[in-house]
Amino acid sequence: MAFVANEVCVSTMKRRKQHDFAMEKNAAAGLREVVWMAGVATCIKLLLIPAYRSTDFEVHRHWLAITASLPLNQWYLDETSPWTLDYPPFFAWFEYALSFFACLTDPLIVNLTLGLNYEAPSVVLFQRGSVICSDLLLFLGAWRFCRSHPLHLQRLAYLAIFFSPGLFIVDHIHFQYNGFLLGILLLSLSYLKDGDDLVGGIVFAILLCFKHLFAIAAPVYFVYLLRHYCHDLMKFLKLGVSVISVVLAAFGPFLYYGQIGQVLRRLFPFGRGLCHAYWAPNFWALYNVLDKMLFYVLRKLGVHVMKEKAVMTGGLVGDLKVHAILPQITPGISMLLVLLAMFPCLVKLWKKPRKENLLICVAYAYTSGYIFGWHVHEKASLHFVIPLALAAINSVEIAKEFFFISTVSYYSLFPLLFEPREYAVKLILLILHTIVTWLTISLSFTSRWKNTKSGMFQENSYKEEIPILSLKKLVFLVGLVVVEVYGQLFHHLLFKEKLPFLPLMLISVYCSIGMLYSWIKQLIFVMSL
Numbered sequence: 001m002a003f004v005a006n007e008v009c010v011s012t013m014k015r016r017k018q019h020d021f022a023m024e025k026n027a028a029a030g031l032r033e034v035v036w037m038a039g040v041a042t043c044i045k046l047l048l049i050p051a052y053r054s055t056d057f058e059v060h061r062h063w064l065a066i067t068a069s070l071p072l073n074q075w076y077l078d079e080t081s082p083w084t085l086d087y088p089p090f091f092a093w094f095e096y097a098l099s100f101f102a103c104l105t106d107p108l109i110v111n112l113t114l115g116l117n118y119e120a121p122s123v124v125l126f127q128r129g130s131v132i133c134s135d136l137l138l139f140l141g142a143w144r145f146c147r148s149h150p151l152h153l154q155r156l157a158y159l160a161i162f163f164s165p166g167l168f169i170v171d172h173i174h175f176q177y178n179g180f181l182l183g184i185l186l187l188s189l190s191y192l193k194d195g196d197d198l199v200g201g202i203v204f205a206i207l208l209c210f211k212h213l214f215a216i217a218a219p220v221y222f223v224y225l226l227r228h229y230c231h232d233l234m235k236f237l238k239l240g241v242s243v244i245s246v247v248l249a250a251f252g253p254f255l256y257y258g259q260i261g262q263v264l265r266r267l268f269p270f271g272r273g274l275c276h277a278y279w280a281p282n283f284w285a286l287y288n289v290l291d292k293m294l295f296y297v298l299r300k301l302g303v304h305v306m307k308e309k310a311v312m313t314g315g316l317v318g319d320l321k322v323h324a325i326l327p328q329i330t331p332g333i334s335m336l337l338v339l340l341a342m343f344p345c346l347v348k349l350w351k352k353p354r355k356e357n358l359l360i361c362v363a364y365a366y367t368s369g370y371i372f373g374w375h376v377h378e379k380a381s382l383h384f385v386i387p388l389a390l391a392a393i394n395s396v397e398i399a400k401e402f403f404f405i406s407t408v409s410y411y412s413l414f415p416l417l418f419e420p421r422e423y424a425v426k427l428i429l430l431i432l433h434t435i436v437t438w439l440t441i442s443l444s445f446t447s448r449w450k451n452t453k454s455g456m457f458q459e460n461s462y463k464e465e466i467p468i469l470s471l472k473k474l475v476f477l478v479g480l481v482v483v484e485v486y487g488q489l490f491h492h493l494l495f496k497e498k499l500p501f502l503p504l505m506l507i508s509v510y511c512s513i514g515m516l517y518s519w520i521k522q523l524i525f526v527m528s529l
Contacts, residue, residue, distance in 0.1 A: 141186025
């Protein structure tokens, strides 16, 4: 009996070593894929350097100047430009670190008295290069999360994330640092996936001190870590002290200077209004249109209705009283709706605090924030599309949903690039990404894969085709083409210079239907956990 037990133990250890070796080999192969794909993606980004730049380009240049030229206690008080610092302190420190390299490139980049719109070739190359370099964190986060998965599924995630038209449009043309910030989120999720809850929680706290809008998922993190990690008082204290230490490191200096109120006013400017200038395709876009329709119908029926104060085509910025018929929406109502929408995933995580359930709950939380949040930017769709790209490698159903919602989301970003010279770029990016994602999902899930004793994945000879799109989703995506053709060709022929807002409103309202549908589908995924 002892001999048999010894043989079983040896055999188990041997299989474990084989499995560990296979996983290491798989991770190394995945890293090679990351390097190759990241290199190709970087080449595309370099080609986009001369492209259109939004006002965010000058915003971040001015932040470089603020942090380089002023003492710490003046960062959140400066008003030498309309583009005041309104990101949390860690991002300000990030700009401060970049300012050293900016000064070496061109001292005028960090000149606070230079004025607006400094667009010398030196600043363009530096700013574009800083975003490209910071994307290294996105590559690292994606690889670290996916490295234990089969190589063919890793490829799916890397293609979906590294070649995301949304990241190309928002970061490398429009100009922001979403890839860098999403990389921190992916790193946090990767640590939680590995069971290292303390580090995952700390990294998420660091992310919130870079950009506070990621706090939408904070309730999900709180419930998960409370149930999955805090099994005793010591772990609870360790996590609490760690997170508080991160927050104090970020906000402590401003607390010392008595400026914490000023910092918070900059971070949460609720006076900007319910919707951004271009309505994000969410619930409020439909709400606004319904209010407008009711207004006109009642006026046609002879019902006296006081005309609304805000002009809907002006973006509803800076005026809370924007609805003529439907109830006015306040930040408190918006926040309450977000929390109510998020409640099912919090309950699920409380009952089943499993790391396998966390990713889809995080994506669902960010979707809920996008659908019902206050003054949501269309760019915020990246917060749930990128996590869904990771969740797609775990489930064919989620992979199909990712394909649909990513296509809708990326199309909804088209109005960010309104100059004719970028039209072909955004169109080609979306078409290529859609085709490649379709093919990759098909190749990844149409084959039956089996896990051998060594831990390696081998392909069976039997293959089964799966439909990526249902008929209703296919019809909806064809509708995107109709909306785009109308906006580009027929609107001007029909209305000339009249109703200039209509094409944008059609994109927003039509895409909001797809977004709401996907939110409901994600809710179904959450309820099935």
